[in-house]
Amino acid sequence: KDRSTLSITDYVKGIRNGDRSILAKAITLIESRNSNHFKMSQQILKEILPFTGNSMRIGITGVPGAGKSTFIERFGTELCNKGRKVAVLAIDPTSTISKGSILGDKTRMENLSREPNAFIRPSPTNGALGGVHRKTRETILLCEAAGFDTIFVETVGVGQNEVVVRTMVDLLMMLTITGAGDELQGMKKGMMELCDMVLVTKADGSNKQKAIETKSQYNKFLHLLKPVTRGWIAKAFTCSAVTGEGIPMVWKVIQKFFTVVDNNGYLMERRNEQTKEWLRSSIMEQLEHSFFQNKEVMLRLPLLESKVTALSLPVSTAVEQLLELYFHEIKKI
Amino acid sequence: KDRSTLSITDYVKGIRNGDRSILAKAITLIESRNSNHFKMSQQILKEILPFTGNSMRIGITGVPGAGKSTFIERFGTELCNKGRKVAVLAIDPTSTISKGSILGDKTRMENLSREPNAFIRPSPTNGALGGVHRKTRETILLCEAAGFDTIFVETVGVGQNEVVVRTMVDLLMMLTITGAGDELQGMKKGMMELCDMVLVTKADGSNKQKAIETKSQYNKFLHLLKPVTRGWIAKAFTCSAVTGEGIPMVWKVIQKFFTVVDNNGYLMERRNEQTKEWLRSSIMEQLEHSFFQNKEVMLRLPLLESKVTALSLPVSTAVEQLLELYFHEIKKI
Incomplete structure (x- = not known):
C-alpha cells in the first residue's frame, strides 16, 4: 500500500505485526513537517504506547x-x-x-x-x-x-x-x-x-x-x-x-x-x-516557536534589539515590552 | 543615607559620582527579588545606560x-x-x-x-x-x-x-x-x-x-x-x-x-x-517562569506527567494540552 492510502489502523496493525515497511512509513510520518501528518502520527503513537x-x-x-x-x-x-x-x-x-x-x-x-x-x-x-x-x-x-x-x-x-x-x-x-x-x-x-x-x-x-x-x-x-x-x-x-x-x-x-x-x-x-524532562523541553521549544514566530513580535523585535544594543533601553525593559506585546497577541486569537 | 530613603535620582547621581557605597546599594537593589526593587533598579539602569x-x-x-x-x-x-x-x-x-x-x-x-x-x-x-x-x-x-x-x-x-x-x-x-x-x-x-x-x-x-x-x-x-x-x-x-x-x-x-x-x-x-543573546535568553526565562508558575498549569502538570510516564499519553499530546490550557489562562488575565 502507498503511504497516502494507509489508515491509522493500518499503521498500528502493521507496526504491531512487525512489518518493517509500514514501520519505516510511520517513521517518515513522524519526521514530516506537515501538520496533518503530525496529527496522524500522534494518533498512531497514542495507540501503540501501551506496547x-x-x-x-x-x-x-x-x-x-x-x-x-x-x-x-x-x-x-x-x-x-x-x-x-x-x-x-x-x-x-x-x-x-x-x-x-x-x-x-x-x-x-x-x-x-x-x-x-x-x-x-x-x-x-x-x-x-x-x-x-x-x-x-x-x-x-x-x-x-x-x-x-x-x-x-x-x-x-x-x-x-x-x-x-x-x-x-x-x-x-x-x-x-x-x-x-x-x-x-x-x-x-x-x-x-x-x-x-x-x-x-x-x-x-x-x-x-x-x-x-x-x-x-x-x-x-x-x-x-x-x-x-x-x-x-x-x-x-x-x-x-x-x-x-x-x-x-x-x-x-x-x-x-x-x-x-x-x-x-x-x-x-x-x-x-x-x-518528564522531554515533556518540559518540548513545552519550552513550542513556547519559543510560538513567541518568536508571532508576527507582531517579529515586527517589533529588530527595533528593540537595536535599542538595547545602542544602550538606549535596558534589556529587562525590552523583555517586559515584548512579553506584554506577545500576551496581548495571544488574547486576540 | 539608608537604602530605603534613596531616590532614583540619588542612586544615579551617586553612581555617576563613583560613590562606592551607593553603587553597592544599587547592586543590592538589582539582586533583590522584590518587584518594587526590580522596577526601581530598571529605572536606574535606564538612566545610567548612556554612560x-x-x-x-x-x-x-x-x-x-x-x-x-x-x-x-x-x-x-x-x-x-x-x-x-x-x-x-x-x-x-x-x-x-x-x-x-x-x-x-x-x-x-x-x-x-x-x-x-x-x-x-x-x-x-x-x-x-x-x-x-x-x-x-x-x-x-x-x-x-x-x-x-x-x-x-x-x-x-x-x-x-x-x-x-x-x-x-x-x-x-x-x-x-x-x-x-x-x-x-x-x-x-x-x-x-x-x-x-x-x-x-x-x-x-x-x-x-x-x-x-x-x-x-x-x-x-x-x-x-x-x-x-x-x-x-x-x-x-x-x-x-x-x-x-x-x-x-x-x-x-x-x-x-x-x-x-x-x-x-x-x-x-x-x-x-x-x-541580543541576553535579550533572547531573558525572554525564554520569563516565558518559562510564566508558564510553569501558572496556577492552572501547576495543577494539571502532575496528572499529565503521570500519564506520559505511565505510557497512556504521548508526550507531544500532553504538550499540546498544556499549551492550550496556558493560552486559555493568558486570555483570562
Whole structure:
C-alpha cells in the first residue's frame, strides 16, 4: 500500500505485526513537517504506547573512526542470531548546523541490513534540534511497538551529542581505539562521565596488546568518576569486530547492567525522569516557536534589539515590552 | 543615607559620582527579588545606560587553586596604581545547585579592597541561574557608569561556568598552574577553546622553569585551536603574583587585544551579539517562569506527567494540552 492510502489502523496493525515497511512509513510520518501528518502520527503513537518500553535502549558514541558502525554490524548480527530483534537509529544533532549528516549513510551496514530481525534507520534530516530529539524518541517507541527489543542509538561523540543521547537511552557506551591521541582527551572525558561502559575496539592482530593497555588506562580513569547510573560502576573492555573476540563479553555486561537497574528500580526511575524532562523541553521549544514566530513580535523585535544594543533601553525593559506585546497577541486569537 | 530613603535620582547621581557605597546599594537593589526593587533598579539602569560600555570586560577562569584571587589582587593593585579603576565581580552559576558559593569570600583580597580605585563585589547568591546572569550583567553596567574602566569577572572553571562568563566579557583568560595533572586535561580543553589567553601562574622560585615548560606546552596546543576572537591568536604566558614578574606583560597583551578588536570592529560586534543573546535568553526565562508558575498549569502538570510516564499519553499530546490550557489562562488575565 502507498503511504497516502494507509489508515491509522493500518499503521498500528502493521507496526504491531512487525512489518518493517509500514514501520519505516510511520517513521517518515513522524519526521514530516506537515501538520496533518503530525496529527496522524500522534494518533498512531497514542495507540501503540501501551506496547512500548520493552526494549534495551542502548546509546553508542565515539569519535569518528572509533569503529561504531563496524561494531554495530557485528554485534547486531550476533544478537539477531540469538533471536533478538535489533533496531539501529542514528542521531545527528549537529546536522542542522553543519548542513550535512556527519553519520553518513547507514546502509553501509550491509550484513545487518539483510537480517530479517534487524531494522536500520538513518538519521532524521532537517528540522530544529528539538525536532531531531522528538523524532528519535518517537521512533524508539515505534520500534518497540514493532517488537524490537534491542535499540541502538548511534551518535558521533563530538560537542553535545552524547549529552543528547544520554537523555534517551538506558545504557550509554563509548567506543574508542588505541592511540586516539592526547588531544582527544578533552572530548573523551566529557563523554566518559556520561558512559556506563567503554569499549576499546579493533583489539586484534598487532593492535591487541596495545588495546589491552588502553583498556587498563581507561579503567584507572573510570574508577575516579562518579557513576552516572545508580548501582553501576563503568568499566572498559576490549573487543574486535573482525575476530569477534570480546563481543560475547559485551553482551554479558549489557545483560548484567539491565539486571542491576531493573532490580534497583533505576531503569524505571531514569525513564520516568527522561520522559518528564522531554515533556518540559518540548513545552519550552513550542513556547519559543510560538513567541518568536508571532508576527507582531517579529515586527517589533529588530527595533528593540537595536535599542538595547545602542544602550538606549535596558534589556529587562525590552523583555517586559515584548512579553506584554506577545500576551496581548495571544488574547486576540 | 539608608537604602530605603534613596531616590532614583540619588542612586544615579551617586553612581555617576563613583560613590562606592551607593553603587553597592544599587547592586543590592538589582539582586533583590522584590518587584518594587526590580522596577526601581530598571529605572536606574535606564538612566545610567548612556554612560556604560566604556570598560575592558575581562573574564578570569581557572580550576580551584590556579591562583585567581592572588593574581587579581596583585594585578588589580598595579592597575589602580596606574590610575585605572578596577571592579572585581564574581560569578558562581553553580552555587544555586551546590547551595553554596564555590568562590568563597572575596574579602580575602585585602590589599586590593583597600584601594580607593577598586570595588570588590562577591558573587550574587540565591536565585535562578538566569537570575545570576542578569544580575552580573547589570552589575557590570552599574560599575561602568560609576567610572570603573576595568572589570574583572572571576569564575571557577568547572562545568559550564566559563561558557557563561564568555557571554558577558570581551576577553577571557584562563589561569593555570604547572602539574595540574593529566586528569584535568579534559576540563581545560573546554576552557581553552573559549580563551583569549592563558596564564601559567606561580612562575617563581623553583617552580619557574617548570612554569615556562608548561607555557610552551600550552602554546603548542593553543596553536591548534580555532580563535574564539576574530583577529586574535590566543597565547600562553607565565607570571608570578609574588615577584610580580610577567604582570606588566599581561597588561601589555590585554591592551594589544583591545586595540585589535577595537580596530577590526569585533569588540562592538561581540557586545551587540551578547546583548541580543541576553535579550533572547531573558525572554525564554520569563516565558518559562510564566508558564510553569501558572496556577492552572501547576495543577494539571502532575496528572499529565503521570500519564506520559505511565505510557497512556504521548508526550507531544500532553504538550499540546498544556499549551492550550496556558493560552486559555493568558486570555483570562
